[in-house]
Amino acid sequence: MSGTLYGVGLGPGDPELMTLKAHRLISNAKVICYPAADSGPSLARSIAADIIPKGALEISVVLPMRESRQPAKDVYDQAADALSLQLESGQDVVTLCEGDPFFYGSFMYLFERLSQRFAVEIVPGVTSLTACAAALNRPLTSRMDTLAVLPGTLPDADLRHRIENAQSIALMKVGRHLERVKTLLEDMQLIDNAGIVERASQANQTVHRLADYPHATAPYFSMVLIYKGDEAWTLPRSLSS
Amino acid sequence: MSGTLYGVGLGPGDPELMTLKAHRLISNAKVICYPAADSGPSLARSIAADIIPKGALEISVVLPMRESRQPAKDVYDQAADALSLQLESGQDVVTLCEGDPFFYGSFMYLFERLSQRFAVEIVPGVTSLTACAAALNRPLTSRMDTLAVLPGTLPDADLRHRIENAQSIALMKVGRHLERVKTLLEDMQLIDNAGIVERASQANQTVHRLADYPHATAPYFSMVLIYKGDEAWTLPRSLSS
Numbered sequence: 033m034s035g036t037l038y039g040v041g042l043g044p045g046d047p048e049l050m051t052l053k054a055h056r057l058i059s060n061a062k063v064i065c066y067p068a069a070d071s072g073p074s075l076a077r078s079i080a081a082d083i084i085p086k087g088a089l090e091i092s093v094v095l096p097m098r099e100s101r102q103p104a105k106d107v108y109d110q111a112a113d114a115l116s117l118q119l120e121s122g123q124d125v126v127t128l129c130e131g132d133p134f135f136y137g138s139f140m141y142l143f144e145r146l147s148q149r150f151a152v153e154i155v156p157g158v159t160s161l162t163a164c165a166a167a168l169n170r171p172l173t174s175r176m177d178t179l180a181v182l183p184g185t186l187p188d189a190d191l192r193h194r195i196e197n198a199q200s201i202a203l204m205k206v207g208r209h210l211e212r213v214k215t216l217l218e219d220m221q222l223i224d225n226a227g228i229v230e231r232a233s234q235a236n237q238t239v240h241r242l243a244d245y246p247h248a249t250a251p252y253f254s255m256v257l258i259y260k261g262d263e264a265w266t267l268p269r270s271l272s273s
Numbered sequence: 274m275s276g277t278l279y280g281v282g283l284g285p286g287d288p289e290l291m292t293l294k295a296h297r298l299i300s301n302a303k304v305i306c307y308p309a310a311d312s313g314p315s316l317a318r319s320i321a322a323d324i325i326p327k328g329a330l331e332i333s334v335v336l337p338m339r340e341s342r343q344p345a346k347d348v349y350d351q352a353a354d355a356l357s358l359q360l361e362s363g364q365d366v367v368t369l370c371e372g373d374p375f376f377y378g379s380f381m382y383l384f385e386r387l388s389q390r391f392a393v394e395i396v397p398g399v400t401s402l403t404a405c406a407a408a409l410n411r412p413l414t415s416r417m418d419t420l421a422v423l424p425g426t427l428p429d430a431d432l433r434h435r436i437e438n439a440q441s442i443a444l445m446k447v448g449r450h451l452e453r454v455k456t457l458l459e460d461m462q463l464i465d466n467a468g469i470v471e472r473a474s475q476a477n478q479t480v481h482r483l484a485d486y487p488h489a490t491a492p493y494f495s496m497v498l499i500y501k502g503d504e505a506w507t508l509p510r511s512l513s514s
Contacts, residue, residue: 137415156474205417233397
C-alpha cells in the first residue's frame with residue numbers, strides 16, 4: 033500500500049488560524065514537505081513550527097525567486113521524485129501550504145506530478161481572501177453579490193471592465209502595479225471603496241485605506257479589496273494599521 | 274467597558290475544519306449566538322456542539338425560511354437588541370457563522386446593526402469555496418488565473434459572459450436553476466469541466482461530475498465549480514460520491 037499525499041492548508045499566517053485537522057495531521061507527521069524561497073526561511077514552516085514533531089523528516093522545496101519557470105520546474109521534478117520514494121514505501125507525506133492548497137497555491141505543482149499515481153487528500157485552509165476581509169472589518173460578499181478575484185497584472189482596460197462588473201473585487205499580486213491600480217481606481221471613483229492589507233493575520237499585518245497607503249509598491253503577501261455591494265459602505269476614515 | 278462581538282467562522286461543516294482560534298473562543302464563551310432556520314436545528318450550532326460550554330447563554334436567531342425580507346429584518350432587529358444588552362453589560366458575545374462570517378454570511382445583518390457601537394472581531398473560517406475544490410480534488414486557481422464567484426440566479430446571457438471571461442468559476446445558489454445552468458454549460462461545451470458538491474466536508478457530502486448529477490435541483494448547501502485554466506484538466510471520469 034502506497035502512502036497518501038496530504039496537501040494541508042495552514043491558513044494565512046496566524047498559527048491559530050490553522051484548522052484542527054491541519055494541527056492533527058502535522059502533529060503526527062513522519063514526513064513533512066514545504067516550500068521555501070532561496071532568499072530566506074520558509075513561511076509555511078514557520079506557521080507550523082511549534083507543532084512539527086522532533087525527528088520528522090523534512091523535505092524543503094527551495095524555489096529560486098526568479099522570473100524564469102525552468103529552474104522551478106526542475107525543483108518540483110526533484111521534489112516529486114523524493115516524495116514518490118516516500119509514498120511508494122507506504123509513508124504518508126504532509127505537505128504544508130500557505131492559505132489553502134488549491135487557492136493560488138504552489139501545491140498544484142506537486143499535485144500535477146503525483147496525483148495520477150498516489151492518493152491525495154486536501155485539507156482546505158483559511159485563505160488570505162477572507163483573512164483580508166476580516167482585517168478590513170467589512171463584509172466581503174452577501175446575498176446575490178458577484179465576486180471577482182483578479183491578478184493586478186491585468187491590463188488597464190481588462191481590469192476596468194472586470195471591476196465595473198462585480199460587486200466585490202479582490203486584487204492579488206498587485207506588487208509593482210500598485211500605482212497603476214490606484215490611478216485606475218481614482219479614475220473610476222472607487223478609490224474610497226478600496227482597502228489594502230499586507231500580510232493578513234501575521235504579526236506584522238498592516239491595514240490601510242488604499243488612498244492612504246504610504247508605499248509605491250506592495251509586498252508579495254498583500255491584497256487590495258474593493259467593495260461596492262448594496263449598502264455601498266465606504267471604509268472607515270480612521271482605518272490604519 | 275463594553276464587550277466585544279466576535280464573528281467566528283466555523284468552516285464548511287466538518288468540525289475538524291474549525292480553526293484553533295474558533296475552538297478557543299467557543300470553548301471559553303459565556304454568551305453564544307447562532308442562526309437557525311425555523312424548519313429545523315441550527316447547522317452552525319451542530320458544528321460546534323461538542324465544545325459549547327455547559328451553562329453558556331445561547332441566543333438563537335431563528336429565521337423564517339420565506340421569500341419576504343421583512344420577517345428576517347424584525348428577527349435581526351430583535352437579536353441585535355438582545356446582543357446589545359449583553360455587550361453593554363461588558364459581556365463578550367461569540368457568534369457562530371457557517372463558513373466565513375464575511376463570505377456570503379448572515380453575520381453581516383448583525384454586523385451592520387452593531388458595528389458602529391461595539392468592537393467587532395472577525396475570525397475568518399474555511400469557506401465552502403475551497404472545501405468544494407478539495408472535495409473535487411482539483412486545483413481551483415493558480416498563478417494569474419481569474420476567479421468569478423457568481424450566483425446561479427443570474428440571467429443566461431450575463432452568466433455566459435461571466436463564465437467565458439474567467440478561468441475558474443464558482444456558482445453558488447444554483448438550487449432551482451440547476452437544469453438551466455446545465456443546459457447553458459452544455460451549450461458552451463463546458464459541461465465536462467464542471468463538478469458539483471453537495472454539503473462539502475459534511476458527513477453526507479456528495480461529489481459528482483455535473484453531467485452525471487442525478488437530480489433536477491440542488492440543495493441549499495451545494496456549489497458548482499467550473500475549471501478551465503492552463504492545463505484544461507477535465508474532472509476524473511470515475512468521480513462519484
